[in-house]
Amino acid sequence: xxxxxxxxxxxxxxxxxxxxxxxxxxxxxxxxxxxxxxxxxxxxxxxxxxxxxxxxxxxxxxxxxxxxxxxx
Numbered sequence: 534x535x536x537x538x539x540x541x542x543x544x545x546x547x548x549x550x551x552x553x554x555x556x557x558x559x560x561x562x563x564x565x566x567x568x569x570x571x572x573x574x575x576x577x578x579x580x581x582x583x584x585x586x587x588x589x590x591x592x593x594x595x596x597x598x599x600x601x602x603x604x605x
């Protein structure tokens with residue numbers, strides 16, 4: 534669970550770009566490479582799914598992924 538303050542809604546599309554970090558002060562040592570959500574997008578799209586970001590009713594960020602259900 535993450536209780537951070539969230540991000541600006543203008544950043545929602547950018548957070549899925551490879552190497553994108555909102556906080557420019559962060560470095561590889563202190564804040565990751567900015568690849569986590571880009572990898573998630575690749576995996577979800579590889580399964581014909583969708584990934585989206587919206588504002589959480591708790592005030593932070595809500596990331597949702599949807600995958601198709603294949604019934605044979």
